[in-house]
Amino acid sequence: MSAPHPPHVKALNCPSCGAPLTIHGMQHTLTVVCANCLSVLDAKDPNLQVLQKFEAQQRIQPLIPLGTRGKVRGDTYEVIGFQVRGIEVDSIIYTWAEYLLFNPYKGFRYLTEYQGHWNDVTVLRTLPEVSALGARPVAKYLGETYKHFQTAEAETRYVLGEFPWQVRVGEKVTAMDFVSPPRMLSSETTAAETTWSLGEYIPGARVWEAFKLPGKAPSPVGIFENQPSPYKGSPKHVWVIFLILLAALFVVAQVTNALSAKQVVLQGHYSFTPGSTGPPSVVTPTFELKGRPCDVEFAIRTDLTNNWAYFHFTLMNTDAGEASEFGREVSYYSGSDSDGSWTEGGPTDDVLIPTVPAGHYYLLIEPEMDATAAPMNYSIELRRDVPAMSYFWIAALLLLIPPIFTTFRSITFESRRWGESDYAPSSD
Amino acid sequence: MRHPFYLGYGLLLLSLCGLAEYRGWSFLSVNEVKNIPKSMRDNPGAYRSHYGYYARHVGGK
Numbered sequence: 001m002s003a004p005h006p007p008h009v010k011a012l013n014c015p016s017c018g019a020p021l022t023i024h025g026m027q028h029t030l031t032v033v034c035a036n037c038l039s040v041l042d043a044k045d046p047n048l049q050v051l052q053k054f055e056a057q058q059r060i061q062p063l064i065p066l067g068t069r070g071k072v073r074g075d076t077y078e079v080i081g082f083q084v085r086g087i088e089v090d091s092i093i094y095t096w097a098e099y100l101l102f103n104p105y106k107g108f109r110y111l112t113e114y115q116g117h118w119n120d121v122t123v124l125r126t127l128p129e130v131s132a133l134g135a136r137p138v139a140k141y142l143g144e145t146y147k148h149f150q151t152a153e154a155e156t157r158y159v160l161g162e163f164p165w166q167v168r169v170g171e172k173v174t175a176m177d178f179v180s181p182p183r184m185l186s187s188e189t190t191a192a193e194t195t196w197s198l199g200e201y202i203p204g205a206r207v208w209e210a211f212k213l214p215g216k217a218p219s220p221v222g223i224f225e226n227q228p229s230p231y232k233g234s235p236k237h238v239w240v241i242f243l244i245l246l247a248a249l250f251v252v253a254q255v256t257n258a259l260s261a262k263q264v265v266l267q268g269h270y271s272f273t274p275g276s277t278g279p280p281s282v283v284t285p286t287f288e289l290k291g292r293p294c295d296v297e298f299a300i301r302t303d304l305t306n307n308w309a310y311f312h313f314t315l316m317n318t319d320a321g322e323a324s325e326f327g328r329e330v331s332y333y334s335g336s337d338s339d340g341s342w343t344e345g346g347p348t349d350d351v352l353i354p355t356v357p358a359g360h361y362y363l364l365i366e367p368e369m370d371a372t373a374a375p376m377n378y379s380i381e382l383r384r385d386v387p388a389m390s391y392f393w394i395a396a397l398l399l400l401i402p403p404i405f406t407t408f409r410s411i412t413f414e415s416r417r418w419g420e421s422d423y424a425p426s427s428d
Numbered sequence: 429m430r431h432p433f434y435l436g437y438g439l440l441l442l443s444l445c446g447l448a449e450y451r452g453w454s455f456l457s458v459n460e461v462k463n464i465p466k467s468m469r470d471n472p473g474a475y476r477s478h479y480g481y482y483a484r485h486v487g488g489k
Contacts, residue, residue, distance in 0.1 A: 295452030354454035
């Protein structure tokens, strides 16, 4: 049950400056801060005794003005208090804002904000179980394990409104944060007590919607300690899809391999003597390619040793009066040196000619070698409709890109999160 | 279904692989020459212009 209108609002005046004050938290309010002169007043004292008067370098305007009401988890709450707290790390002060919300039937809860990151926080009534797991403590609460993120001394630096405790600027507590995104457990320890609270990350837009604030919520900066990762679970799912697609790719490769004709259409053995006076070129007998346009594999086998040969091929389509020309170099060298034996290149070569239509063909082979080289024996074999497995290797590599990218993004997100913790690589 | 774009991307790659196999695509670049006379078989290479003959290869180590 929610109560949009607190039954009693007590009107008072600041004893320090005379500015009007209102108390919405009824009997719960222990201190109230005058927004005019920044005096912290004892709300339980009939004369509103001044407990503290603090100086602020600049007045801070809460993003949610005091007195604003909004619905949080179905109940109406009013913002009655605001404080800015900070920690000092490596001589840098990091501050965050805390908004105290009050519902006379539901009690208090908090909204915290740090650089556009919001948390809905409630004080715990049962204690988490804290234990050290290796070098890093963990806290267990309601079956969930929270990893220790940071321990620091937090200092209250600015206060406005009313509070159910004796608030003071300069008050210090030891704060410990344990995270299990999107939730976090926080403990605040003073000499007298330890208070535990549970926070849940909420987008700023939801805060703006709940309190009907004008404009848009400030964009979050960086990654907050309990900010849920947009990649949580993604790498695992993407890798599962990758394995499925890889299996499908393997099946497609096997099927296309099985269905390929791999039909030998030409075979010939030849020899070539560099510098001879005879015709250097070879014209093969005419052969026929049947069926759909498909690739034709040229397999060149030579007896080259420590030599090279260049083959200029012309595949003549006698039906269409067209020719396809291309060249291939075959070179093979071997020897030994202080590192042992070595080889370079090879005496054979295989190449696929793309999309050759059906028809009658002959092949013109024009070898070239160094004029002083030894004669070369070589053979040519042509097969049509040969599977090109290189496509599948390339596809497998392309399939790898999204899972690697997603995994990298996920790891980067978590690295940035923990880079702000006590366990950052650069932390002592 | 999570990651529909990746699934679509993967299926597209699979389809392209199948199509490449069926159509006989290859990465080799060949020089296409058209309108070659049928008598060319008796005089191989003569369809090339005197100045348009392919560049001589300079290979080896």
